[in-house]
Amino acid sequence: MRMTSIKMKKKLEDRLNHPEWNTSFNRDKDTFRIEWKHSRQGITVTIPNIIAKFERRGEEALDELEDHIGEALRIMNQTNQLTGKEKNIFPVIRATSFPKKTKSGKMMVWSEHTAETRIYYALDLGNSYQLIDEEMLEKESWTKERIEEVSSFNVRSLSRDLKHDKVADNDFYFMAAQDGYDASRILNESLMEEMKANSKGELAVAVPHQDVLIFADIQNKMGYDILAQMTMKFFAEGRVPITSLPFLYEDKHLEPVFILAKNRPEK
Structure with a gap:
């Protein structure tokens, strides 16, 4: 029997029952909100999306949702200091x-x-x-x-382990440490210079989403096509998308490029 919004609302109410939280259901928008009573800060989730996840993965999906909501609300309610951290x-x-x-x-x-x-x-x-x-x-x-x-x-202190793949005589390197800062490593100038020094052709780099950094040692025209397709695929799948445009790295400078099929990029 298909899960209805009312049934899912009841499930969420049972799971997110906390003495310091309020929960509310917006029937018109089909959303469910959880917020702190004292500050009214909180988050809103979309019921149909949760039902879709529940029908695919069952209670495990709700366990995960409960964890994410609890963590989000905890962060909202705490005062964090920079000094000492x-x-x-x-x-x-x-x-x-x-x-x-x-x-x-x-x-x-x-x-x-x-x-x-x-x-x-x-x-x-x-x-x-x-x-x-x-x-x-x-x-x-x-x-x-x-x-x-x-x-x-x-x-600069983050790990620099890259996975290597060779496609059509072009070398691709992937950073996917899953620590939340994969794309941030594009700001590590020593890593960028090292990759440039070791590249045989032109060095391109892409940050399609937060959890991946792609280096491409482009050695023929096909390399640009492959990088464009790869970047677009990652961009579409990313939890925190950034950009589907790769960059050429030259003289410590990043230049976004539009890649045309079987052609060198146009700036």
């Missing part, structure tokens, strides 16, 4: 369409990167992270320059 501050790459303000109106700390990407900064909390806003800096008298410096140092 310098080693846990990392840069994260996002699309330029990513909001510059939080939903509560706080301005994020961010820096320019490319025409397609922007750098934000995160405080790592273990199982998740919190994007750093200007209010956090002001409270602790930190400057944006200090955040940039600390995060730049920390990204």
Whole structure:
């Protein structure tokens, strides 16, 4: 028998019963909201999406959802300090369409990167992270320059293990450490220079989503086609998509490229 929105609402109410949380169901929008009673901060989930996951994976999907909601609400309700946690501050790459303000109106700390990407900064909390806003800096008298410096140092300390694949005489290297900062490694200048020094042809790089970084040592025209298809596929599948455009890396500079079939990229 098919799961209805009302039945799923009841399941969620049972699972998310917490003395300090309110839950509510919006029948018109078919959404379910969980929020802290004292602050009204919370998250809203879409019932049909949850039903689809439940019908594929059963109670395991709801276990996972419960964990994610609990973690999200926990982070919302805690006050995090930067001082003393310098080693846990990392840069994260996002699309330029990513909001510059939080939903509560706080301005994020961010820096320019490319025409397609922007750098934000995160405080790592273990199982998740919190994007750093200007209010956090002001409270602790930190400057944006200090955040940039600390995060730049920390990204260089991340693992550099790359998986290699050769396709049509082109070399592709993949970073997928699954630590939340795979794409961030594009900001590790020593890694970028090392890859450039070891490339036989032109070095291209792609950050289609947060959890992958692709290097391509392009040695023939087919390499561009392969990279374009690969980047688009990853972009479509990513949990946090960034950009479907790869970049050429030349003279310590990233240039977004539009790849035309069987042609060198047009800038």
